[in-house]
Amino acid sequence: KPRILDDEEGGVLFLASSLSSSSSGYGYGSIEKQRLRLPVYKYRTAILYLVETHATTIIVGETGSGKTTQIPQYLKEAGWADGGRVIACTQPRRLAVQAVASRVAEEMGVKLGEEVGYTIRFEDLTNSGVTMIKFLTDGVLLREMMDDPLLTKYSVIMVDEAHERSISTDILLGLLKKIQRRRPELRLIISSATIEAKSMSAFFQTSKRHQGLEADDGPRKDPAILSVEGRGFNVQIHYVEEPVADYVRAAVSTVLSIHDQEPPGDILVFLTGQDDIDATVQLLTEEAQANGKNKGLIVLPLYSGLSRAEQDLVFSPTPRGKRKIVISTNIAETSLTLEGIVYVVDCGFSKQRFYNPISDVENLVVAPISKASARQRAGRAGRIRPGKCYRLYTEEYFVNEMPAQGIPEMQRSNLVSCVTQLKALGIDNILGFDWPASPAPEAMIRALEVLYSLGVLDDDAKLTSPVGFQVAEIPLDPMIAKMILSSSQLGCSEEIITIAAVLSIQSIWVSTKLQKELDEAKLRFAAVEGDHVTFLNVYQGFLRSGKSSQWCHRNFVNYHAMKKVIEIREQLRRIALRIGIVLKSCERDMLVVRKAVTAGFFANACNLEAYSHNGMYKTVRGSQEVYIHPSSVLFRVNPKWVIYHSLVSTDRQYIRNVMTMDPSWLTEAAPHFFQYQRPDPIGH
Ligand code: ADP
Numbered sequence: 239k240p241r242i243l244d245d246e247e248g249g250v251l252f253l254a255s256s257l258s259s260s261s262s263g264y265g266y267g268s269i270e271k272q273r274l275r276l277p278v279y280k281y282r283t284a285i286l287y288l289v290e291t292h293a294t295t296i297i298v299g300e301t302g303s304g305k306t307t308q309i310p311q312y313l314k315e316a317g318w319a320d321g322g323r324v325i326a327c328t329q330p331r332r333l334a335v336q337a338v339a340s341r342v343a344e345e346m347g348v349k350l351g352e353e354v355g356y357t358i359r360f361e362d363l364t365n366s367g368v369t370m371i372k373f374l375t376d377g378v379l380l381r382e383m384m385d386d387p388l389l390t391k392y393s394v395i396m397v398d399e400a401h402e403r404s405i406s407t408d409i410l411l412g413l414l415k416k417i418q419r420r421r422p423e424l425r426l427i428i429s430s431a432t433i434e435a436k437s438m439s440a441f442f443q444t445s446k447r448h449q450g451l452e453a454d455d456g457p458r459k460d461p462a463i464l465s466v467e468g469r470g471f472n473v474q475i476h477y478v479e480e481p482v483a484d485y486v487r488a489a490v491s492t493v494l495s496i497h498d499q500e501p502p503g504d505i506l507v508f509l510t511g512q513d514d515i516d517a518t519v520q521l522l523t524e525e526a527q528a529n530g531k532n533k534g535l536i537v538l539p540l541y542s543g544l545s546r547a548e549q550d551l552v553f554s555p556t557p558r559g560k561r562k563i564v565i566s567t568n569i570a571e572t573s574l575t576l577e578g579i580v581y582v583v584d585c586g587f588s589k590q591r592f593y594n595p596i597s598d599v600e601n602l603v604v605a606p607i608s609k610a611s612a613r614q615r616a617g618r619a620g621r622i623r624p625g626k627c628y629r630l631y632t633e634e635y636f637v638n639e640m641p642a643q644g645i646p647e648m649q650r651s652n653l654v655s656c657v658t659q660l661k662a663l664g665i666d667n668i669l670g671f672d673w674p675a676s677p678a679p680e681a682m683i684r685a686l687e688v689l690y691s692l693g694v695l696d697d698d699a700k701l702t703s704p705v706g707f708q709v710a711e712i713p714l715d716p717m718i719a720k721m722i723l724s725s726s727q728l729g730c731s732e733e734i735i736t737i738a739a740v741l742s743i744q745s746i747w748v749s750t751k752l753q754k755e756l757d758e759a760k761l762r763f764a765a766v767e768g769d770h771v772t773f774l775n776v777y778q779g780f781l782r783s784g785k786s787s788q789w790c791h792r793n794f795v796n797y798h799a800m801k802k803v804i805e806i807r808e809q810l811r812r813i814a815l816r817i818g819i820v821l822k823s824c825e826r827d828m829l830v831v832r833k834a835v836t837a838g839f840f841a842n843a844c845n846l847e848a849y850s851h852n853g854m855y856k857t858v859r860g861s862q863e864v865y866i867h868p869s870s871v872l873f874r875v876n877p878k879w880v881i882y883h884s885l886v887s888t889d890r891q892y893i894r895n896v897m898t899m900d901p902s903w904l905t906e907a908a909p910h911f912f913q914y915q916r917p918d919p920i921g922h
C-alpha cells in the first residue's frame with residue numbers, strides 16, 4: 239500500500255519524487271517502454287488506491303507526465319471498465335480529444351472507435367458495448383446528461399485540464415458534485431497541470447454537517463490530492479529588449495536565428511489562431527527559402543480544424559538531420575505534448591473570449607496571457623533536455639504587467655448557452671447553483687433576458703414547451719437553434735440548416751496570401767443579401783460540381799471544410815427530424831431565409847451611423863461601435879441595417895458573417911426585446 243500522509247486538509251499524498259521521463263534522442267523507443275518511463279507510472283498503485291477509496295481524487299502533474307494517456311488505461315486494467323461500464327475522460331478542446339484518443343488506441347494496440355473511442359460534437363467514434371475508454375469534450379458530456387442525468391454508464395469520470403477553467407468544465411464540475419450525492423459508486427478524477435488543487439479540493443469538500451450524516455461504508459467523501467512529481471529540465475528564459483510591434487515578424491526572425499545558431503532540437507511557437515499561424519508558416523517558409531535555409535526545416539501549423547493527416551505530421555518523430563517547427567495555438571500549452579521540443583517562442587498572447595454584459599457584446603479578442611500560462615509555455619522546452627524559451631515581450635512587462643492568473647471563462651462569457659443547458663437539466667435556481675466560479679449577476683440577467691425574448695424561457699424563467707426544449711435539444715448555440723426552429727414555420731429549413739452548418743465551422747474559404755484572387759473568387763458567389771446567402775451559393779456550387787475538390791481549388795473554397803459542412807448538415811437534419819422540424823426548401827425565396835436568421839439573431843442587429851464615412855455601425859442594443867469585417871461580402875457595401883453572427887476585435891470591433899435586414903423584422907421577431915429599454919426578464 240502506498241504511504242499516505244493523511245492530514246486535515248483532505249488527504250494530501252506525496253510520494254518519493256520520480257525522475258523526469260526523458261526519452262532521449264529521436265525515434266522514441268517502443269511504446270511499452272515509453273509508458274513505463276512516464277512520471278505517472280510510479281504512482282499507478284497510489285492512483286488506483288485513491289480512486290478506490292475516495293469519491294473524488296485530484297491529480298496535479300506537469301504537462302507530459304502521462305495523466306491523460308495513462309490514467310484511463312490504469313483504470314481499465316484495474317477493472318473499472320468491467321461489466322459494460324465506461325471510463326470517461328473529458329477535454330476542453332476537440333483536437334485534444336481526437337489526438338489523445340488516437341494515441342491511447344495506439345498504445346493499447348486497438349482500433350480507434352472500438353475499445354478506445356471518442357465523441358466530439360458532430361462526430362461519434364465509439365462502439366456502444368465495446369468502448370471501455372471514451373474521450374470526449376466536456377461540452378459533449380454535458381449534452382449526454384440530457385438523456386442520462388446521472389451518467390449511469392460511466393464508472394469513473396476524469397475531468398482533465400481542469401486548470402483551464404473552461405465554461406463547460408466549470409458547469410460540469412458543479413453538476414458532477416450533485417450527481418455524486420445520488421451515485422456514491424461514481425468516481426471522479428480531476429486532473430490539472432498547475433497547483434490550484436486547494437480551491438478545487440475546497441469545492442468538492444462536503445460540508446461538516448454532511449459528513450456527520452455519512453454512513454461509514456463507501457468511499458470517503460472528502461477529496462484526495464495527489465501530486466505527480468517529475469519536473470522537466472531547466473529552461474533558460476530570454477526576453478526581448480524592446481516591445482515588438484509585430485509578433486508574426488518577430489516570431490519568424492527568432493525562429494530563423496535559433497535555427498542558425500542553436501544546436502538541433504525542435505521549435506514550438508505559440509501564436510493565437512489560424513490567421514496569424516498561417517501567416518507565420520507562409521512568411522517563415524519564404525524567408526527560409528530566400529536565405530537558403532529551408533532544407534533542414536519542416537514547418538507545421540497546429541490548430542483545431544486540421545485534417546487527421548496534418549495532425550499526424552505534427553506528432554510524428556522528426557527525421558534525423560531535420561528540425562521541426564510547430565506553430566501552434568495555446569492547445570500545445572498543456573493539452574498536447576510534442577516530443578522533441580527544445581526551443582519555445584512565446585508571443586505572449588492568446589485568443590480569448592470576452593463578454594461585456596453592459597453592452598451585451600461577446601468578443602473573441604487577442605489578449606495577453608497570464609504568468610501561469612507563460613510558465614507553462616516555457617516548460618514545453620524542457621522535456622527532453624535543458625531548453626530555451628524566447629519571450630517576445632520584455633522582462634519588465636512580464637514582471638509588472640502580466641496578470642498572475644487568467645480569469646475563468648465562466649466570468650467572461652455570454653451565458654445564454656449555459657443557462658439553457660442548466661434549465662434543460664432541471665436546475666431551476668440558477669443563481670443559487672453551486673459554481674466553482676460564480677458568473678457575474680449582470681451576465682446572468684442578460685442571458686435570462688435574451689432567452690426570454692427568444693421564447694426559450696417563460697414568465698417564470700422556466701423552459702418553454704415546445705420551443706425551449708427543442709432549442710435545448712439542438713447541440714448549437716440557442717440563437718442558431720432558434721433560427722432553425724423558425725425556419726420550420728417559414729418553410730426554409732433546408733437552407734437554414736446549411737447556413738447553421740457553415741456557421742459552426744471556422745471558415746469555408748482557403749486561407750491564402752492571394753487576397754486579390756480570393757476576393758475575386760468570393761465575388762462569383764457573393765449575394766446582395768450578405769454572407770449567409772453567399773454560403774448557400776457556395777454550397778449549391780459545390781453540390782453541382784459533384785463535390786469536386788478541383789472545383790474547390792479553382793474557387794478558393796476549402797474542400798475539407800465543405801466536406802465537414804455536408805457531414806454536420808446531415809447530423810443537423812437528423813436532429814431536426816427527431817424534434818419535429820419540417821424539412822422544406824424555400825426555392826430561392828431569400829426573404830424567408832433572412833427572416834429566419836433574424837428570428838435567432840435579432841440581438842445582433844446593427845445600424846449604419848448616418849454620417850459615417852468610414853462604415854461605422856452601432857449595435858441597436860448597447861450602441862457599440864462596430865465595423866464590417868473585410869472578409870465579409872458586405873465589406874464596403876455598408877447597407878443601412880445588418881445582423882451579424884459573431885464579433886472579433888483587433889484594432890477595431892469587427893462583425894463577421896453579416897446579413898442585410900429590415901428593421902421592422904426586429905419588433906416582429908422579438909417585441910419585448912426592442913420595445914422597452916430594459917425589459918424585466920421575469921416579465922412582471
Ligand atoms: P499529460 O496529460 O500529463 O500532459 P499525456 O498523457 O498527454 O501527459 O502524455 C504523456 C506522453 O505520451 C507524452 O509525453 C508523449 O510522450 C506521449 N504522447 C502523448 N500523445 C502523443 C501523441 N499523439 N503522439 C505521440 N506521443 C504522444
Ligand code: MG
Nearest residue numbers: 305306572573
Ligand atoms: Mg493531459
